[in-house]
Amino acid sequence: MLRPGGLKTARALGVALVAMMLAGCAADAPAPVPTAADGALPQGITVAVTQLRSDVAERQAQVQIRNGTDGTIRIGAVRLDDPRFAGSATRVIERTSTVAAGATLNVRVQLPDAACGSDSDASATNAPRSTVTVDYEIDGRAGTASAPAAEVFPFLDALHARDCAAARVAEMADVGFGAFTPSAAGQPAELQLSVVPRSEEGALEVTGIRETNLLSFIGVDAGLLALDIDIAGDARPAATVTLPLVPARCDPHAVQRTSAAPSSPSTSPSTGRQVR
Incomplete structure (x- = not known):
């Protein structure tokens, strides 16, 4: 038998029980996905530039993307910019690639003509001169990010x-x-x-x-x-x-x-x- 105010009390107890159940499930929720700041790559994702023997004849290179996060990422458009070239190197085959956690993706890009001149020949620093820009999707969120890319082995000079x-x-x-x-x-x-x-x-x-x-x-x-x-x-x-x-x-x-x-x-x- 409910006394005056008993119905309100029951409802309050029901809400409290639901809240406790949700709180108990919070420990099983997935960890927060790394996010990018100011157009940078999400934490755990790194890029590099390399060239395989099979790339030489076609004048191509490869952008190496490593997924060091705990989740799957999707990679769309890929662009390589470098002052040694007269334009951007872009993905040979337009597609979206899925990269599992801990996996590495090599994206083949078509190299443009060389930029020949004093500015492009200058190499006073050992810092990477290549910049990689990628369209990515992680945990349902899409973004575009850029990062300096070192060479796996020196070949661009x-x-x-x-x-x-x-x-x-x-x-x-x-x-x-x-x-x-x-x-x-x-x-x-x-x-x-x-x-x-x-x-x-x-x-x-x-x-x-x-x-x-x-x-x-x-x-x-x-x-x-x-x-x-x-x-x-x-x-x-x-x-x-x-x-x-x-x-x-x-x-x-x-x-x-x-x-x-x-x-x-x-x-x-x-x-x-x-x-x-």
Whole structure:
């Protein structure tokens, strides 16, 4: 039997019991998800830049995203900005990737043309010059964040130097491979390297050509076949050199993993710097 005020008391007790039940469940609730501040990556998510052998021929690199949180994240658009390039490197395949806790995602990006000039060549600091920007989703919340990205191993400076040297060389001459002559077993094949002047200004010296993990040359020293092609002065005839080509290795595993060009000529424009 309820006395006056008893109904109100029962309701109050019911509310108190519900509150206690909810409080008891609070210990089982998931931990708070790390959040980003001022456009930074959420705590526990890190980025880096790398390049695999299979990326070289397609002029690509990879943004490495590690999920160090306790939850799953989703990664959408990925952009790499670096003063050594004339534009942004963006994701090759537009998609959204799911990254489990503790997992690492490698996103392939297409590198733009090199930015060749005094500002892009300057490297007075060891701090990362690459910045990675990603669209992410974590615990149902979406955001965009940017962070400096170090290189897993140094490769961007060398890539930038090769690109800028090639751009300077292309202004003065066409350098490329010509006819290929197969050989009998145990004998070197022949590959023609041609240098055809395009300009009457500047000087160009081809100092050597590097071997690859699949192709080499008779007479290689420390991975480089020395050449002596000097295009300077008023007389600028085209030059052709026959390269004695031999296989460096023939195992199927190495052949399947390599898709780069056969070799890369080492050239030096009028600056006198060798490019290898």
